[in-house]
Amino acid sequence: MSKKFRSQNWFGKTGKDGFIYRAWMKNQGIPSHEFDGRPVIGICNTWSELTPCNAHFRELAESVKRGVSEAGGFPVEFPVMSLGETLIKPTAMLYRNLASMDVEESIRANPVDGVVLMCGCDKTTPSLVMGACSVDIPTIVVSGGPMLTGKFQGKDIGTSDVWRFNDAVRSGTMLQEELLLAEAAMCRSRGHCAVMGTASTMASMVESLGLSLPHNAAIPAADARRKVLAQLSGSRIVNMVKEDLKLSKILTKQAFENAIIVNAAIGGSTNFIIHLLAIAGRIGVDLKLEDFDRLSHNVPLIANLQPSGKYFMEDLYYAGGLPAVLKELDKFLHRDCITANGRTVSENYQTEECYDRNIVATVEKPFNPLSGVAVLKGNLCEHGAVIKPSAASPNLMKHTGKAVVFEDIEDYKARIDDPNLDVDENSILVLKNVGPKGYPGMPEVGNMGIPKKLLSKGVTDMVRISDGRMSGTGFGTVILHASPEAAVGGNFAIVQNGDTISIDVPNRTITLNVPEEELKKRKTNWKTRVTFQERGYVHMYQKHVEQAHLGADLDFLRGGSGSEVTRDSH
Incomplete structure (x- = not known):
């Protein structure tokens, strides 16, 4: 034995x-x-x-x-x-x-x-x-x-191209029929x-x-x-x-x-x-x-x-x-x-080799000196937010712009392509209430689409900030996981249209340029827009989920109970 x-x-x-x-x-x-x-x-x-x-x-x-x-x-x-x-x-x-x-x-x-x-x-x-x-x-x-790898019209394609195709259809440079052909060619x-x-x-x-x-x-x-x-x-x-x-x-x-x-x-x-x-x-x-x-x-x-x-x-x-x-x-x-x-x-x-330096470069001669994630902190999100510099536009790494605020995902969908939307390429899109408690579940909607009126002018990137996440296949100058999320208060919850926001990725700061007295005044009138569920798993999730900077686990699941089972069932 x-x-x-x-x-x-x-x-x-x-x-x-x-x-x-x-x-x-x-x-x-x-x-x-x-x-x-x-x-x-x-x-x-x-x-x-x-x-x-x-x-x-x-x-x-x-x-x-x-x-x-x-x-x-x-x-x-x-x-x-x-x-x-x-x-x-x-x-x-x-x-x-x-x-x-x-x-x-x-x-x-x-x-x-x-x-x-x-x-x-x-x-x-x-x-x-x-x-x-x-x-x-x-x-x-x-x-x-x-x-x-997907193959379409003589080119390699993958999931990241979904975002490009979507913007191309919205801007009128790709036909819906072509999108259907790409759909059949990508997941082969x-x-x-x-x-x-x-x-x-x-x-x-x-x-x-x-x-x-x-x-x-x-x-x-x-x-x-x-x-x-x-x-x-x-x-x-x-x-x-x-x-x-x-x-x-x-x-x-x-x-x-x-x-x-x-x-x-x-x-x-x-x-x-x-x-x-x-x-x-x-x-x-x-x-x-x-x-x-x-x-x-x-x-x-x-x-x-x-x-x-x-x-x-x-x-x-x-x-x-x-x-x-x-x-x-x-x-x-x-x-x-x-x-x-x-x-x-x-x-x-130790015995492994690289067979193609076009794909795996050396540390001495990398594809991009920027990598990983930058954690930004400031009065806009007291517990931090994250950005992926390697997928962002270098010219937007230091930027100040006026906020165009969407209070939730429905507000965003209703107004993003409105020709009367007060937005230009220097604006900063802000999406609230898509965090762990707010949505609930923290969806991958952080890489908001560019407003249609700007796409038609050739704008391909702008600063976007949310308390949600971004698909790993996405790209752009997108700031995510703003914590605390809008649903639970904090300064991110009280950003308004026209406020100016400054981001400085090299110095790891993100600043809402509004006087402290004004912020305090706004907080006295703030109420959450979020509906908290009354039953089932979603009720338990909203009640116990931790904020993004802690991993968005349920508070009672941290740690473990071990492998021992002490009672028999018979």
């Missing part, structure tokens, strides 16, 4: 309880020797046909199972809530914390010794990692992989977004944290090597259980710092910030918003990937994948952090 694992508290029992646990499992055709003390590996699957990015996961899970069985483990696949970014209303972010609760309780309540997290679409990765962190058993992540294979959007950022995050095998981030979903990685991951989790290599041993403060540095170098999504803060809160690592600015400040952009650059995730894999990026960042990283395969970060990339 091998080492006693957690699952033996179920399957190793004698008498009535052991009989029930084993007998009902045997109706699936499982022989007795599967219950002999070998590691039971849970395969946490977010497969759903309503989550197109993850629609190939049933097939991918079979590769994981082969790996588990090959290494002497007992694989058991189970479903958890799946969050499809494109279809879920009002926003998938509303349900990230709910999905994490599903994952946490599914792992804790069941006889599994280790778990493979099958992640793909944007929120499936953070929600699964958050839930697993709260249980803290051996865990490895298998991402679904990016889709193949299984997998998540082909650019460095949030899904690819999350896949890169788990690899840089050390939660996956090397090359997890970039192997295309349609490439047979994605299945190979899944099988190898299934084999590896069995040994992680035997080694007791838990999440808390991998997810150190240094590992989080590595992930922040890598995210800066690849031009990752601003959503990375809010998800990594939430993960840190679950595993008990003290991570603050300011750490993102501090750690990425001197890290240049070296991965030439849309939306900050030119190429696609498929290209990154052929150029050497994320390990080639990590090797280039050697001097910035904590090199001795342990990873899921039992080796250190530096051991994993």
Whole structure:
């Protein structure tokens, strides 16, 4: 008999309880020797046909199972809530914390010794990692992989082009019929977004944290090597259980710092910030918003990937994948952090090579000296806001303009294309009440479309500020995650049309140029516009969700409850 694992508290029992646990499992055709003390590996699957990015996961899970069985483990696949970014209303972010609760309780309540997290679409990765962190058993992540690069009218296209196509249709330079052709040409294979959007950022995050095998981030979903990685991951989790290599041993403060540095170098999504803060809160690592600015400040952009650059995730894999990026960042990283395969970060990339400097540049000759995120603070958002400089316009990094204020998303939709809207290219668009409590759920509407009257004049970018988020596929001079959000008060809630706002990204400031006495006067008359729900999950979410600078987790979910189950059900 091998080492006693957690699952033996179920399957190793004698008498009535052991009989029930084993007998009902045997109706699936499982022989007795599967219950002999070998590691039971849970395969946490977010497969759903309503989550197109993850629609190939049933097939991918079979590769994981082969790996588990090959290494002497007992694989058991189970479903958890799946969050499809494109279809879920009002926003998938509303349900990230709910999905994490599903994952946490599914792992804790069941006889599994280790778990493979099958992640793909944007929120499936953070929600699964958050839930697993709260249980803290051996865990490895298998991402679904990016889709193949889209091809349209002789050009490569990806999700970032959706915003360009939309503006082209609105300005009259693209026909609706052409848009339909592009629609058919973009998502031409299984997998998540082909650019460095949030899904690819999350896949890169788990690899840089050390939660996956090397090359997890970039192997295309349609490439047979994605299945190979899944099988190898299934084999590896069995040994992680035997080694007791838990999440808390991998997810150190240094590992989080590595992930922040890598995210800066690849031009990752601003959503990375809010998800990594939430993960840190679950595993008990003290991570603050300011750490993102501090750690990425001197890290240049070296991965030439849309939306900050030119190429696609498929290209990154052929150029050497994320390990080639990590090797280039050697001097910035904590090199001795342990990873899921039992080796250190530096051991994993030591023999890797870059095969295309058009895609992965050197630190000495980067594509852009600006990278990462800048955290702006000032009287407009007391707890901070974020901007992604590599995706913004250099001429707008220092800017003062008059605010054009939209009180909520309905107000924005009603007025943005009004020819009488008092706006010019120097104006600053301000969108309120799209934060965690205000929407609720903090949707990806921060990269507001340019007013139609300005598009027709050739304006392609302007400063935009909101308490919401931006799609990782988006770009522009967009300031996000303003905290505290408008729904809970603070100065962001009382900005008015015509107020002047100054941003100074190099000096990390954002200032509402209104006298303090006037601000105090406005606050005495302020009332929230937000409707707070009276029932169900949304009621619980609005009551307990934390602000963006803390990760927008539910306040009672920070930390974890561990893996112990103390009572039997029979």
